[in-house]
Amino acid sequence: MFFYNDCEEHGGQEAFVLNSCYLCARPFFDDSEIFMYRGDTPFCSDDCRQEQIEFDEAKEKKKQKKLVSMRKSDSDQASPSSDVRPGSSIQVA
Numbered sequence: 092m093f094f095y096n097d098c099e100e101h102g103g104q105e106a107f108v109l110n111s112c113y114l115c116a117r118p119f120f121d122d123s124e125i126f127m128y129r130g131d132t133p134f135c136s137d138d139c140r141q142e143q144i145e146f147d148e149a150k151e152k153k154k155q156k157k158l159v160s161m162r163k164s165d166s167d168q169a170s171p172s173s174d175v176r177p178g179s180s181i182q183v184a
């Protein structure tokens with residue numbers, strides 16, 4: 092027997108509808124022009140959106156820079172630093 096209950100705690104989706112600018116929080120009105128970014132982030136103006144885009148790009152670049160520098164220090168550590176040649180005998184007086 093299968094029971095289908097109407098979920099009473101349904102309705103979380105409404106919370107995702109933004110009615111103000113993501114950057115400066117200026118509220119939208121019925122005649123407001125809305126500039127969307129990445130499909131679900133609204134901005135009141137192209138300037139606000141552009142700032143968010145630049146912020147995201149800077150964040151991406153930082154992430155990539157970090158990855159590159161981490162890789163670099165790894166190869167530095169891997170460089171041979173041993174002076175002992177294999178086969179040579181060490182005499183201690």
Ligand SMILES: [Zn+2]
Pocket residue numbers: 112113114115116117134135136139
């Ligand atoms: Zn704005």
